[in-house]
Amino acid sequence: MxxxxxxxxxxxxxxxxxxxxxxxxxxxxxxxxxxxxxxxxxxGYREDADPHELGIAVSAAGELLKISSGKHRLAMAQVLGLTSVPVRVHHISREWWRMQTSNAREPVEKALVRVLRHLGKDNLEASA
Known part of the structure; x- marks a missing residue:
């Protein structure tokens, strides 16, 4: 002002x-x-509230990085103390993926949920 x-x-x-x-x-x-x-x-955090989805990438270190729109809604969710928000994984580091899974034939969605659950990331759903 x-x-x-x-x-x-x-x-x-x-x-x-x-x-x-x-x-x-x-x-x-x-x-x-x-x-x-x-x-x-x-x-709660509604996917249908904004036409632009919150996209993430998984870094080589396994960190989840926000890579697309939704920064204001994500900040609001953090301020409100929401424990989860829906995201779409746009990229997974090849190095991280190789360290996490040995079955190259496992469907990516299934493997990603399995790996993230193993890492302590709960409340996950995968969709193609």
Missing amino acids: ADIRRGKAFKRKGRRHILIDTETKLLNYMSRYLAIMKDMQTH
Whole structure:
């Protein structure tokens, strides 16, 4: 708000161009996020709430890395203390995969669930 009062607008380009240069625009922008957060608090993290899925990659060290949209919803889920969120695995490090499984014929979805459960990641479902 201080920036707006000094005449400095908030601008963001990309998927959606955003220009916030008035108090009303700022309050409208923030009220959308507040509504999403209230819905998430009531109904949990819903996949159908946003057309852009939360995508992850599994690094060579086995870390889960967020790689696609959804950063605001993920941050809200963390603030609300949600213990799980639905994600789609977009990439798995070849090095990590080789260290985790020896059966190259096992379906990837089944193997990934098995491996992640072994690593202590509960509440997993796989879909092709």
